[in-house]
Amino acid sequence: MTIADIAEKLNFKIINEGEMKTREAKKVFCCDLLSLAMSKLPADAAWVTVMGNTNTLAVASLADAACIITAENVCPDENTVNKAKEQNITVLKSEFPVFETALMIDKLINA
Amino acid sequence: MNEAIKLEYTISDDDFTRAGEASGDLKDKLKKMGVDPAVIRKVVIAMYEGEINMVIHANGGKITVTITTDEIIMELADKGPGIPDVKLAMQEGFSTAPDNIRSLGFGAGMGLPNMKKYSDEMTVETQQGVGTTVTMKVKL
Numbered sequence: 001m002t003i004a005d006i007a008e009k010l011n012f013k014i015i016n017e018g019e020m021k022t023r024e025a026k027k028v029f030c031c032d033l034l035s036l037a038m039s040k041l042p043a044d045a046a047w048v049t050v051m052g053n054t055n056t057l058a059v060a061s062l063a064d065a066a067c068i069i070t071a072e073n074v075c076p077d078e079n080t081v082n083k084a085k086e087q088n089i090t091v092l093k094s095e096f097p098v099f100e101t102a103l104m105i106d107k108l109i110n111a
Numbered sequence: 112m113n114e115a116i117k118l119e120y121t122i123s124d125d126d127f128t129r130a131g132e133a134s135g136d137l138k139d140k141l142k143k144m145g146v147d148p149a150v151i152r153k154v155v156i157a158m159y160e161g162e163i164n165m166v167i168h169a170n171g172g173k174i175t176v177t178i179t180t181d182e183i184i185m186e187l188a189d190k191g192p193g194i195p196d197v198k199l200a201m202q203e204g205f206s207t208a209p210d211n212i213r214s215l216g217f218g219a220g221m222g223l224p225n226m227k228k229y230s231d232e233m234t235v236e237t238q239q240g241v242g243t244t245v246t247m248k249v250k251l
């Protein structure tokens with residue numbers, strides 16, 4: 001399922017589009033510690049986290065995450081949003097906690 | 112490829128917004144060279160953790176990457192405070208990262224263990240008050 005479809009169906013707010021219309025999220029992954037995420041994040045995963053800073057972007061890009069979804073209404077700062085635009089990384093925002101957000105995505109992509 | 116390729120990166124101190132750029136650049140170059148994605152993954156994890164450590168713990172430094180026909184060598188040299196007890200620092204979960212750094216998502220104490228795990232060979236030379244040089248090799 002494309003990230004755009006996931007965003008629409010689950011009502012996530014779009015912080016930065018990136019390649020959401022064409023790129024698919026094949027898995028969902030949760031972690032807030034960058035060095036753990038770096039080694040464990042599966043490629044093409046939707047990464048749900050409460051960390052929305054430029055380092056999250058760096059790890060997402062290096063680990064080939066499909067997109068970043070900040071949970072708990074965490075809003076990345078302006079600098080991070082600009083950087084996401086520059087690097088074409090999809091960033092979405094969910095009002096729900098990490099677990100609920102990930103569960104919703106998992107149910108949707110495995111339906 | 113007959114000749115070794117050498118890449119050099121200067122890592123500036125405390126610039127968290129740029130941290131990871133050297134690793135990103137190396138990743139792009141290896142991709143263009145057609146290196147096996149599994150090897151790229153190992154190199155990128157090891158390099159990123161090393162790069163971040165230089166920014167967080169050592170006020171930046173210099174990374175030299177050498178790509179030969181059979182291996183990728185990453186040498187990360189800094190003039191930071193050095194690591195007093197390398198064995199302890201290598202343990203999973205050990206971290207001296209301060210709170211402001213932890214609040215960014217660092218400080219799991221997994222960086223050095225990741226570097227060890229994802230490289231095929233790693234050496235740490237360090238002297239307190241002088242600096243640290245980490246050398247990692249990944250086989251192609």
Ligand SMILES: Nc1ncnc2c1ncn2[C@@H]1O[C@H](COP(=O)(O)OP(=O)(O)OP(=O)(O)O)[C@@H](O)[C@H]1O
Nearest residue numbers: 035164168169200206207217218219220221222223
């Ligand atoms: N280049 C360095 N210079 C000085 N000290 C270092 C250096 N690299 C690592 N250290 C020390 O070793 C500790 C462990 O490093 P490691 O990368 O495993 O964890 P961390 O950086 O604290 O957290 P994480 O990498 O999980 O975000 C650090 O907290 C720091 O005290």
Ligand SMILES: [Mg+2]
Nearest residue numbers: 160164222223
């Ligand atoms: Mg580290």
